[in-house]
Amino acid sequence: MIINHPILGPRDAQEFVYLGDASLIHRPDGLTASIEAFHDYTYLRANPAGLHRELWYHEQGDRSWLVVTRNTVTHEITSVELARDVARSEGRSK
Amino acid sequence: MRDVNLKPITALGLDLPQVVTLGRWTLTERTDVALASLAVRRGRLADVQALASAAGLPLPPAAMSEQGAVYAAFWVTPEMWFVEAPFASHEDIRRHLLAAFGEAASITEQTDAWVRFDLVGPGLAQVLERLSNFDLAAAPSGTATRTVLEHLGCYLIKRSETLVSLYGPRSSAQSLHHAWVVAAQSVL
Numbered sequence: 001m002i003i004n005h006p007i008l009g010p011r012d013a014q015e016f017v018y019l020g021d022a023s024l025i026h027r028p029d030g031l032t033a034s035i036e037a038f039h040d041y042t043y044l045r046a047n048p049a050g051l052h053r054e055l056w057y058h059e060q061g062d063r064s065w066l067v068v069t070r071n072t073v074t075h076e077i078t079s080v081e082l083a084r085d086v087a088r089s090e091g092r093s094k
Numbered sequence: 095m096r097d098v099n100l101k102p103i104t105a106l107g108l109d110l111p112q113v114v115t116l117g118r119w120t121l122t123e124r125t126d127v128a129l130a131s132l133a134v135r136r137g138r139l140a141d142v143q144a145l146a147s148a149a150g151l152p153l154p155p156a157a158m159s160e161q162g163a164v165y166a167a168f169w170v171t172p173e174m175w176f177v178e179a180p181f182a183s184h185e186d187i188r189r190h191l192l193a194a195f196g197e198a199a200s201i202t203e204q205t206d207a208w209v210r211f212d213l214v215g216p217g218l219a220q221v222l223e224r225l226s227n228f229d230l231a232a233a234p235s236g237t238a239t240r241t242v243l244e245h246l247g248c249y250l251i252k253r254s255e256t257l258v259s260l261y262g263p264r265s266s267a268q269s270l271h272h273a274w275v276v277a278a279q280s281v282l
Binding site: 061082 | 156157170239242247
């Protein structure tokens with residue numbers, strides 16, 4: 001599988017480490033969120049047969065975190081973004 | 095405290111840098127280069143670019159390296175570079191860079207974390223394609239990338255068609271050296 005890195009171009013998936021669902025970016029505020037919100041964040045994941053947004057780490061490359069949109073049925077990758085940009089655009093990063 | 099008599103050794107544990115010639119390729123251990131990482135602090139990119147330009151330090155674009163008069167640099171990740179300088183004049187490279195960049199960048203000494211081997215000769219890709227999945231032959235001169243050799247995270251810098259610098263973890267210097275020798279012998 002090849003991941004088309006937004007900065008470095010096509011790179012072998014061997015260079016990357018998979019973390020999981022990109023919704024992990026949306027960690028609830030530890031001081032104000034309810035225990036239910038944290039429970040859902042920690043344990044509940046969608047398991048779609050189709051497009052899935054997920055976090056990959058380019059460990060043997062530029063060590064950036066990426067948000068990869070992958071079809072879990074065909075493994076086709078339709079979009080790759082820097083997780084930093086995604087998090088900032090969603091107001092996650094200060 | 096008693097006087098202690100310490101003597102510096104190379105990453106391969108010898109007094110002098112090792113040079114190995116196999117066929118048309120020469121591997122030279124480089125101990126005469128100081129290394130530091132330079133990471134831009136949040137929102138200070140323009141400041142760092144101006145200060146780098148004043149200090150004569152190149153900041154090459156993504157996946158590239160560049161040689162300046164004293165300093166050389168290669169890109170490692172967005173808004174971060176590794177900076178090389180002559181060891182004789184810049185053994186304390188962090189202090190030199192702190193003086194140039196102040197609070198605009200985070201600077202970390204890297205010299206003794208890495209071993210540097212310079213590989214010289216025509217057709218280096220024939221050897222490196224046996225060691226790494228990076229397509230060295232297709233990459234333009236100046237390319238710098240992180241890759242895996244012998245299960246070790248390394249940096250490869252293609253300075254020209256006949257000179258490639260390899261940075262690997264210093265504590266695995268002998269493994270990396272061995273991997274190179276085995277791969278080169280298998281091509282010859």
